[in-house]
Amino acid sequence: DAGVTQSPTHLIKTRGQHVTLRCSPISGHKSVSWYQQVLGQGPQFIFQYYEKEERGRGNFPDRFSARQFPNYSSELNVNALLLGDSALYLCASSLVLVQGLNYGYTFGSGTRLTVV
Amino acid sequence: SQQGEEDPQALSIQEGENATMNCSYKTSINNLQWYRQNSGRGLVHLILIRSNEREKHSGRLRVTLDTSKKSSSLLITASRAADTASYFCATDAFGSQGNLIFGKGTKLSVKP
Numbered sequence: 001d002a003g004v005t006q007s008p009t010h011l012i013k014t015r016g017q018h019v020t021l022r023c024s025p026i027s028g029h030k031s032v033s034w035y036q037q038v039l040g041q042g043p044q045f046i047f048q049y050y051e052k053e054e055r056g057r058g059n060f061p062d063r064f065s066a067r068q069f070p071n072y073s074s075e076l077n078v079n080a081l082l083l084g085d086s087a088l089y090l091c092a093s094s095l096v097l098v099q100g101l102n103y104g105y106t107f108g109s110g111t112r113l114t115v116v
Numbered sequence: 117s118q119q120g121e122e123d124p125q126a127l128s129i130q131e132g133e134n135a136t137m138n139c140s141y142k143t144s145i146n147n148l149q150w151y152r153q154n155s156g157r158g159l160v161h162l163i164l165i166r167s168n169e170r171e172k173h174s175g176r177l178r179v180t181l182d183t184s185k186k187s188s189s190l191l192i193t194a195s196r197a198a199d200t201a202s203y204f205c206a207t208d209a210f211g212s213q214g215n216l217i218f219g220k221g222t223k224l225s226v227k228p
Binding site for chain 2: 004033035037039040041042043044045048056058088090092104105106107108109110112
């Protein structure tokens with residue numbers, strides 16, 4: 001079975017541009033989360049989607065948006081890119097979304113975004 | 117903001133030795149999870165311990181949780197060069213929908 005797949009793996013963008021990152025969860029997983037990991041830091045939560053609805057949002061500006069499609073894949077969009085948006089963007093999926101999530105997430109390999 | 121703080125930030129040991137990493141957190145949790153990350157790529161889930169558990173084992177891994185001290189430890193026994201990676205603790209905070217709050221990680225280097 002394929003794991004969580006993310007595309008592209010690497011991306012270079014110029015300040016002010018827009019970027020779209022894509023994620024396909026494990027087959028049957030209905031929850032997708034996005035995390036940003038700046039070099040040398042732990043991942044920071046950006047968004048969580050379940051059954052195509054936003055269920056959680058981290059402390060990120062409105063330039064960041066996301067959506068989940070009927071097939072449970074997801075896109076993360078970032079507008080007006082800043083140098084500080086350079087990071088590894090990780091997508092994670094899980095089967096369901098319940099309080100006290102009693103199992104771990106499966107993460108993709110990430111998209112390395114460099115803003116110049 | 118980061119919830120957890122791993123200690124130490126970096127750890128270098130010889131193959132065969134044990135590696136212990138610690139994690140402290142701030143709020144009440146549903147569970148605490150440990151992840152491994154190789155060379156800045158994706159995270160691999162290692163083990164999850166619930167708030168009502170005190171110790172859990174998985175192969176060469178042993179995790180403890182002390183909710184009164186808001187701390188956890190990860191022990192890797194008989195370490196191997198392949199264990200070289202960054203290790204993160206992540207908390208599923210009580211009242212959250214399952215989004216994780218990660219610490220800054222411990223960078224483990226196991227020398228052959």
